[in-house]
Amino acid sequence: MCDKHLEPYQREAATWRLRLNRTDILIGDWSASYFSCICCPPLLKTLNPDIKIIVMLRDPVDRALSRFVEQKRVPNGPFRKQVENSTFAEWAATELVSLRDCISRAERFRGPAPAGAGPFTGWGAGWTLGEWMEAQCLARSNLLGWSAYSVFLGNWLAHIPPERLLVLYTVDLSADPLAVLRRVEAFLGVRQHTYDPQRLGLVFNARDCYNWRCSKPQKEVGPVDKADGAAAGGHEGPFKQAHAELVRFFRPYMQRLFSWADEGKIAQVPPAWRTTYA
Numbered sequence: 001m002c003d004k005h006l007e008p009y010q011r012e013a014a015t016w017r018l019r020l021n022r023t024d025i026l027i028g029d030w031s032a033s034y035f036s037c038i039c040c041p042p043l044l045k046t047l048n049p050d051i052k053i054i055v056m057l058r059d060p061v062d063r064a065l066s067r068f069v070e071q072k073r074v075p076n077g078p079f080r081k082q083v084e085n086s087t088f089a090e091w092a093a094t095e096l097v098s099l100r101d102c103i104s105r106a107e108r109f110r111g112p113a114p115a116g117a118g119p120f121t122g123w124g125a126g127w128t129l130g131e132w133m134e135a136q137c138l139a140r141s142n143l144l145g146w147s148a149y150s151v152f153l154g155n156w157l158a159h160i161p162p163e164r165l166l167v168l169y170t171v172d173l174s175a176d177p178l179a180v181l182r183r184v185e186a187f188l189g190v191r192q193h194t195y196d197p198q199r200l201g202l203v204f205n206a207r208d209c210y211n212w213r214c215s216k217p218q219k220e221v222g223p224v225d226k227a228d229g230a231a232a233g234g235h236e237g238p239f240k241q242a243h244a245e246l247v248r249f250f251r252p253y254m255q256r257l258f259s260w261a262d263e264g265k266i267a268q269v270p271p272a273w274r275t276t277y278a
């Protein structure tokens with residue numbers, strides 16, 4: 001992202017304003033890949049100093065599992081080769097070894113925090129070399145590392161003031177989509193829209209339905225299939241062990257999120273996370 005030419009990106013926003021002949025519209029952009037992009041916070045803030053950021057977080061293991069299953073099922077997925085011959089438990093065990101190795105090499109370069117570092121540090125904003133290297137290890141591990149939310153969220157918060165960054169949780173979107181949309185509208189300062197109630201209950205990019213024109217009512221999204229070796233009737237055997245190991249790996253990152261939530265710096269986390277990652 002950061003090496004790309006900026007003009008076409010700027011042109012996108014201008015094109016929409018011209019097309020609609022309006023200067024009072026808010027232009028948004030979204031992607032699952034911005035969050036872990038290390039250089040994106042300063043880049044986007046430079047492009048738009050008043051930018052507002054919305055982050056949607058899901059239980060970290062569930063996110064990894066969702067991405068794993070997606071990569072198994074999408075024929076040309078970029079990580080298909082990594083996952084095609086493994087169960088989730090097998091793949092996670094291998095990935096954890098290489099991720100932990102990478103992080104332990106980064107650890108040697110961690111060093112003391114620079115004098116005057118604020119409550120959040122990030123890329124070019126107080127990260128030591130070791131922290132940057134750890135973030136690189138995690139950013140390069142799309143399926144697993146991207147779930148180490150505190151590293152990436154801290155980087156965003158080092159560049160974007162907390163009042164311009166809204167953290168939302170997928171579990172709340174599932175339970176009450178309208179309430180989440182109302183929070184988004186209030187955060188953006190836009191008028192409340194009247195949503196089609198049927199569309200509010202739809203889920204996009206769900207298993208077996210991977211494209212933006214394919215949606216399903218939420219109740220039709222079943223459990224992850226046994227064929228993926230992910231969850232045989234819930235949490236049994238190797239999957240249960242892999243889940244426990246992943247919870248151990250993510251715990252310190254989650255604990256940081258919890259402390260930010262307790263300090264009022266981000267929205268309170270889903271209660272179930274406190275139990276799982278205690």
Ligand SMILES: Nc1ncnc2c1ncn2[C@@H]1O[C@H](COP(=O)(O)OS(=O)(=O)O)[C@@H](OP(=O)(O)O)[C@H]1O
Nearest residue numbers: 032066067069170173174202203204205206207221
């Ligand atoms: N409204 C709503 N509420 C709750 N959950 C939802 C919703 N919409 C999509 N989903 C689930 O999100 C998963 C797909 O994530 P993404 O759309 O970010 O995938 S992608 O990275 O852009 O391909 C995918 O999760 P899994 O089905 O577990 O794989 C979707 O089911």
